[in-house]
Each structure stands twice: as structure tokens, then as C-alpha cells.
Amino acid sequence: MIGFSLTEEQEQLRDLAHEFAANEMRPASPHHDQTGEYPWEIIKKAHEIGLMNTHIPERWGGLGLGALDATIISEEIAWGCTGIGTAMEANSLALQPVIEGASDYLMEKYVAPMVETPTMAAYAVTEPGAGSDVAGMRSTAVRKGDHYVLNGSKMWITNAGVAEWFFVVAYTDRGANYKGMTAFLVEKGWKGVEVGKKEWNMGQRCSDTRGVTFADVEVPVEHVVGTEGQGWKLAMGAFDHTRPVVASAAVGLARAAMEHAAAYSLERQAMGKPIAMHQAVSFMIADMAKDIEAARLLVRQAAWLKDNHQNNTMHASMAKAFAADAAHRIASDAVQVFGGYGFNTEYPVEKLLRDSKIFQIYEGTSQIQRLIIARELLMRGR
Numbered sequence: 001m002i003g004f005s006l007t008e009e010q011e012q013l014r015d016l017a018h019e020f021a022a023n024e025m026r027p028a029s030p031h032h033d034q035t036g037e038y039p040w041e042i043i044k045k046a047h048e049i050g051l052m053n054t055h056i057p058e059r060w061g062g063l064g065l066g067a068l069d070a071t072i073i074s075e076e077i078a079w080g081c082t083g084i085g086t087a088m089e090a091n092s093l094a095l096q097p098v099i100e101g102a103s104d105y106l107m108e109k110y111v112a113p114m115v116e117t118p119t120m121a122a123y124a125v126t127e128p129g130a131g132s133d134v135a136g137m138r139s140t141a142v143r144k145g146d147h148y149v150l151n152g153s154k155m156w157i158t159n160a161g162v163a164e165w166f167f168v169v170a171y172t173d174r175g176a177n178y179k180g181m182t183a184f185l186v187e188k189g190w191k192g193v194e195v196g197k198k199e200w201n202m203g204q205r206c207s208d209t210r211g212v213t214f215a216d217v218e219v220p221v222e223h224v225v226g227t228e229g230q231g232w233k234l235a236m237g238a239f240d241h242t243r244p245v246v247a248s249a250a251v252g253l254a255r256a257a258m259e260h261a262a263a264y265s266l267e268r269q270a271m272g273k274p275i276a277m278h279q280a281v282s283f284m285i286a287d288m289a290k291d292i293e294a295a296r297l298l299v300r301q302a303a304w305l306k307d308n309h310q311n312n313t314m315h316a317s318m319a320k321a322f323a324a325d326a327a328h329r330i331a332s333d334a335v336q337v338f339g340g341y342g343f344n345t346e347y348p349v350e351k352l353l354r355d356s357k358i359f360q361i362y363e364g365t366s367q368i369q370r371l372i373i374a375r376e377l378l379m380r381g382r
């Protein structure tokens with residue numbers, strides 16, 4: 001049975017997120033892009049109306065919504081502004097492996113309060129010398145009685161400057177390769193945790209990205225997420241939920257770019273008619289629409305598989321790679337449709353082009369998604 005309609009609840013969720021994006025995010029978006037100011041007020045409002053942390057299970061007071069629901073919200077939020085959207089969504093990435101693996105003690109102490117209070121968390125896996133090559137990380141955690149001593153440096157950590165806690169992965173047994181990695185929940189205020197300066201990025205500028213250093217940080221054994229040696233599985237497994245959500249954000253950005261391009265093409269005259277009436281322009285817009293539809297279908301299939309407890313690793317990577325590449329291409333074509341005005345900061349599409357690039361890099365580059373697709377297809381026969 002195949003169905004393409006949303007439930008009544010999902011339509012309500014989409015409309016709520018769209019209204020929020022139109023009324024709260026779009027008007028504030030240029031200010032946050034120009035200043036890089038963290039969008040705290042918008043995040044607090046989003047939290048208040050139930051658009052954040054939607055996958056916290058009902059058992060811990062959350063909404064317990066699934067991956068498909070999250071993609072529906074994410075597309076609308078990204079249509080509003082992906083800088084603000086990434087600042088909001090980074091919480092989901094930090095929460096996902098904790099929800100999957102944490103003890104009741106950690107869930108009660110750190111996750112359940114996030115339902116009532118808009119606190120932020122960060123997923124700290126990438127290192128200065130190891131991004132795609134996660135197994136190349138150098139961070140270590142050595143057990144000493146009732147605690148571990150954590151040392152290492154993490155890089156490009158979204159929300160690092162505002163996070164109350166970090167999901168951190170480090171080697172507890174380097175000889176065991178990826179099976180020797182362990183995940184920890186580390187509070188920002190613990191001795192030895194140092195957060196670096198805010199990075200000034202090409203796009204999505206109000207999303208707070210920083211390095212974090214851990215120097216002889218004493219992490220109590222109760223702060224292991226899952227069990228020793230499960231770090232890799234938890235950190236990578238989280239992407240099955242979050243990659244469709246990030247891909248959906250790319251769809252939202254692409255939709256915004258297409259809408260701007262379509263409206264402009266009907267207004268702007270060249271050689272006696274609206275540029276939309278020149279086939280070279282209308283075909284660019286037709287290609288945008290086609291790729292947005294295809295990307296959304298991949299997103300919803302990947303999310304549906306996850307919600308229905310089926311392996312979706314390959315489909316999550318397909319959705320992420322396709323949507324990210326499409327969003328960057330569509331944003332670039334939107335600039336093309338605007339001509340010289342597209343290159344200017346007075347018009348919305350140059351920001352969309354800058355914001356779109358990161359979709360091909362974070363949560364696994366477009367090359368790494370292809371690596372995963374090929375591995376799943378050729379080695380595992382999916």
C-alpha cells in the first residue's frame with residue numbers, strides 16, 4: 001500500500017511550522033545573517049509552541065514524534081531560515097544517540113528537563129584532524145575507578161557556545177578500532193571543558209559553531225551513554241533519524257529559492273517579455289520543481305522506513321546526498337534567474353546560495369553519502 005497524504009495531525013504540524021517560519025523567522029533572518037547573533041528569542045518561542053525536541057519519548061514527558069513528523073517541521077523551518085533552523089535542529093542530533101542509548105538516570109537528569117526548559121545540547125564527534133574519517137579521531141577516555149579521564153579536541157561543533165551538555169565520543173580502547181569507541185554525556189561546566197571562539201562561516205551564520213577541548217575531564221561512569229564500546233554505533237546510528245531531517249531542511253531551502261526565482265521571473269522583463277517566457281529560464285524553474293519533488297519523496301521514504309523500524313541507512317544517505325546537491329544547485333540557479341540582482345545582498349537569493357553549501361558537508365559530506373550508498377548496495381546487498 002502506498003499513500004502520499006499526510007495525517008490531519010501532520011498537516012496541523014506543517015501549518016504551525018510554516019506560520020512560525022513566515023511570521024517569526026523570515027523577518028528576523030537578515031539580522032541574524034548579518035550579525036551572527038544567536039537566535040535565542042526565536043528558539044524560545046519555537047520551544048514554547050512545541051516545534052523543538054519533538055522526538056523526546058512520551059515516557060520522559062516529550063511528544064514522542066517520529067522521523068517523518070520531524071521532516072515535515074524541518075522543511076517549513078528551513079523555508080524560513082536555515083541558519084536559525086540549524087541552531088534549532090542541532091539539539092535533535094545531540095539528543096538522538098542519547099535517546100537511543102542512555103540510562104534512565106541520564107534521561108531523567110538531562111533529557112526530560114528539556115521538555116519544559118529550552119536548553120541546548122551539542123553533538124561533539126568531529127575533530128580538527130578527523131571529520132569524514134571518524135575512526136581517525138584521537139580523543140581518549142581512560143577509566144580510573146569510578147570515572148574516566150577524557151582528553152581531546154573537537155571541531156565544528158554546532159551550538160557549542162550555548163550547549164549545557166555535550167554528546168562526546170572518544171576511544172576507550174584504541175586497539176579495537178571503531179568498536180573501541182565509547183560515548184559520554186559531558187556537562188559544559190565541568191573542570192577541563194573549554195569552548196573556543198565562534199567560527200565565522202560562509203552561511204548559516206547565526207548557528208553557533210566552535211571547537212571544544214577536553215583536558216583531563218573527570219567523567220563519572222554513570223555518564224557513559226550505552227555501554228563501553230558502543231560509541232561508534234550510537235554516534236553513526238543517530239544519522240538514520242537525523243539525515244532525513246537535514247535532507248528535508250535542504251528541501252525547504254530549495255523551495256524558498258524556487259519561489260523567489262519563479263516570482264522574479266514573472267516580473268522581470270527582457271527582450272519584450274517576462275524572462276519566465278524565455279524557455280531557458282522557465283526550464284531552470286521546471287528543473288527546480290522536479291528536483292524538489294524527487295528530494296521530498298526520498299526524504300519521506302527514508303523517514304517512513306525509520307518510523308517503521310526498517311533499515312534506512314542507505315535511503316537516509318540517498319535522501320541527504322540528493323537533497324543537499326539539489327538545494328545547492330537550485331540556490332545557484334535562483335541567483336542566475338535574478339541576474340546581477342541575484343549577486344547582491346539586497347535580494348534574498350545570495351544568502352540562500354551561501355546557506356545551501358553546508359548541506360553538502362555537515363552530517364557527512366555528499367561524497368561520504370555516496371560511499372555509504374555504495375557500501376550498503378554492494379557489500380550488504382540492500
Ligand SMILES: Cc1cc2nc3c(=O)[nH]c(=O)nc-3n(C[C@H](O)[C@H](O)[C@H](O)COP(=O)(O)OP(=O)(O)OC[C@H]3O[C@@H](n4cnc5c(N)ncnc54)[C@H](O)[C@@H]3O)c2cc1C
Nearest residue numbers: 123124125126130131132156157158361362363364365367
Ligand atoms: C558549520 C558546520 C557545522 C558542523 N556541525 C557539527 C556538529 O555539530 N558535530 C560534529 O561532530 N561535527 C560537525 N561538523 C563537522 C562536519 O560533519 C565535518 O566537517 C564533515 O564530516 C567533513 O569532515 P572534514 O571537515 O574533516 O573534511 P574531510 O573529512 O577532511 O574531507 C575533505 C574532503 O575529502 C572528502 N573525503 C574524505 N574522505 C573521503 C573518502 N573516503 N572518499 C571520498 N571523499 C572523501 C570529503 O567529502 C571532502 O570533500 C560541522 C561542520 C560545519 C562546517
